[in-house]
Amino acid sequence: SQTIHQWPATLVQPVGSPLSLECTVEGTSNPNLYWYRQAAGRGLQLLFYSIGIDQISSEVPQNLSASRPQDRQFILSSKKLLLSDSGFYLCASMIPGERNGYTFGSGTRLTVV
Amino acid sequence: RKEVEQDPGPFNVPEGATVAFNCTYSNSASQSFFWYRQDCRKEPKLLMSVYSSGNEDGRFTAQLNRASQYISLLIRDSKLSDSATYLCVVSPYSGGGADGLTFGKGTHLIIQP
Numbered sequence: 001s002q003t004i005h006q007w008p009a010t011l012v013q014p015v016g017s018p019l020s021l022e023c024t025v026e027g028t029s030n031p032n033l034y035w036y037r038q039a040a041g042r043g044l045q046l047l048f049y050s051i052g053i054d055q056i057s058s059e060v061p062q063n064l065s066a067s068r069p070q071d072r073q074f075i076l077s078s079k080k081l082l083l084s085d086s087g088f089y090l091c092a093s094m095i096p097g098e099r100n101g102y103t104f105g106s107g108t109r110l111t112v113v
Numbered sequence: 114r115k116e117v118e119q120d121p122g123p124f125n126v127p128e129g130a131t132v133a134f135n136c137t138y139s140n141s142a143s144q145s146f147f148w149y150r151q152d153c154r155k156e157p158k159l160l161m162s163v164y165s166s167g168n169e170d171g172r173f174t175a176q177l178n179r180a181s182q183y184i185s186l187l188i189r190d191s192k193l194s195d196s197a198t199y200l201c202v203v204s205p206y207s208g209g210g211a212d213g214l215t216f217g218k219g220t221h222l223i224i225q226p
Contacts, residue, residue: 032213034213042218043200043216043217043218043219044157044200046213088154090156090157092213094214100159100162101145101147101149101159101162101202101214102159102213102214103159104156104157104158105156106155106156107155107156109154
């Protein structure tokens with residue numbers, strides 16, 4: 001079974017500072033990878049997804065970006081954080097062709113101050 | 114129209130009772146259906162997949178009604194540990210669609226002693 005490692009668990013960053021969140025996957029190859037954000041009291045919003053190395057699709061326009069430099073590594077970045085970027089960021093992995101849904105990482109709780 | 118709709122609750126239920134909640138989805142081409150459980154400040158975890166014939170896992174029963182486009186979750190003999198937010202999840206793919214799953218905002222369940 002696959003395991004998702006996500007770090008850091010908690011982050012407090014000032015407005016205008018950069019961001020880098022990392023997610024790595026163990027136990028599978030060539031997964032589909034996803035970044036979601038969950039704002040307080042809201043549902044999960046899909047930010048980016050990737051079906052392979054350097055293949056990134058963005059779901060919503062924003063000041064965030066994502067990269068997949070290796071098959072099992074997915075990175076979420078920002079050059080300058082906004083207050084509205086605060087939220088719970090979740091990395092998820094899904095094995096193509098399987099019907100088992102997602103495996104999620106444990107998430108990063110980001111507070112922009 | 115929202116793609117996946119759930120009653121946000123909270124549902125306050127005494128321990129030992131049976132509780133049921135529904136979720137409606139707008140995409141009639143949806144193929145895969147799941148219930149996820151999310152504890153406070155934690156990542157969502159797969160509770161069960163929902164199959165056309167319905168399925169049961171211990172105290173949990175999931176049903177799918179394609180004609181009316183809704184999914185239900187029934188919890189029997191509820192335990193205090195069942196307190197959580199239950200997310201309804203839908204996909205237009207039968208397995209591993211690249212652009213991911215669509216989440217409802219969740220139904221908050223509180224089991225009271």
